[in-house]
Amino acid sequence: MQQKNQYPTLILASQSPRRRYLLEQAGLSFSVIPSRFDESSVRLTDPENYVRILAQSKAEDIARQSPESWVIGADTIVLIDGTILGKPGSRDEAREMLLRLSGQTHQVHTGYAVCRKAEERMITDAVKTDVLFKKLTDEEVEWYVHTKEPFDKAGAYAIQGLGTFLVRSINGSYTNVVGLPVCEVIEVLIREGIVSRSMDAPLS
Ligand SMILES: Cc1cn([C@H]2C[C@H](O)[C@@H](COP(=O)(O)OP(=O)(O)OP(=O)(O)O)O2)c(=O)[nH]c1=O
Numbered sequence: 001m002q003q004k005n006q007y008p009t010l011i012l013a014s015q016s017p018r019r020r021y022l023l024e025q026a027g028l029s030f031s032v033i034p035s036r037f038d039e040s041s042v043r044l045t046d047p048e049n050y051v052r053i054l055a056q057s058k059a060e061d062i063a064r065q066s067p068e069s070w071v072i073g074a075d076t077i078v079l080i081d082g083t084i085l086g087k088p089g090s091r092d093e094a095r096e097m098l099l100r101l102s103g104q105t106h107q108v109h110t111g112y113a114v115c116r117k118a119e120e121r122m123i124t125d126a127v128k129t130d131v132l133f134k135k136l137t138d139e140e141v142e143w144y145v146h147t148k149e150p151f152d153k154a155g156a157y158a159i160q161g162l163g164t165f166l167v168r169s170i171n172g173s174y175t176n177v178v179g180l181p182v183c184e185v186i187e188v189l190i191r192e193g194i195v196s197r198s199m200d201a202p203l204s
Pocket residue numbers: 013014015016017018034035058074075076077078108152153154155157158159160177178179
C-alpha cells in the first residue's frame with residue numbers, strides 16, 4: 001500500500017508567538033516551523049515591497065522542505081517619516097524608538113505570503129495600519145523599557161501587551177499591527193480552498 005505523505009496541510013513559518021496566537025484564535029489548525037531565512041540579505045526597497053519579499057522568502061524557505069503543504073510567512077515593520085524601526089538591540093535603542101514615536105502617527109506594514117511549492121503557487125500582499133501614539137513622559141518610556149516588552153517587537157512596542165497604553169488610536173487592521181492581518185490571510189486561505197467557513201465543514 002502506498003504510504004500517505006506526512007506533510008502537514010498548513011504551516012506557519014514563524015517564530016512569533018503572536019502570529020501563532022492570532023491564527024489559533026481564528027480557529028485554524030496548523031503546524032509551526034520557524035524559518036531561518038536571513039532577513040539582512042534583503043535590500044530595502046519601498047516598505048510594501050520589502051515586507052512582501054521578506055514574507056515570501058520566509059514562506060519559501062519552509063515550503064522547500066515541505067512542498068505539499070501550504071505555508072504562511074509574514075514580516076512586520078514600523079515606519080516613521082520614511083525610517084524603518086526594527087527590533088531594538090538595547091535599552092537605549094528602545095528608548096530612542098519610543099521617544100521618536102511619541103505623539104506621532106506612524107505606519108505598521110505587514111507583508112504576508114501564502115504558498116504551495118508543489119504547484120508553484122504564491123500569493124503575497126501587504127497591509128498598512130496607521131497608529132497614533134500618545135505623547136509619552138520620560139517616566140512612561142523608562143517604565144515601559146524596564147518591562148522588557150519592547151525587545152522582540154518591531155518599533156519597540158506591543159499593542160497587544162503592556163504597550164496598549166501607548167496607543168491613542170489606530171486606523172486600519174489591529175491584527176496587522178500585532179503581526180498578521182488575519183482577515184486578509186483567511187480570505188486567501190478560503191479562496192485557495194485551504195480552509196472553509198461554511199456550515200457543512202468542520203471547524204478550521
Ligand atoms: C508593532 C508590533 C510588532 N510586534 C511584533 C510582531 C513580530 O513578531 C515582530 C516583528 O518581527 P518580524 O521580523 O516580522 O517577525 P519575527 O522575527 O518575530 O518572527 P518570524 O520572522 O519568525 O516570523 O514584532 C508585536 O508583537 N506587536 C506590535 O504592536
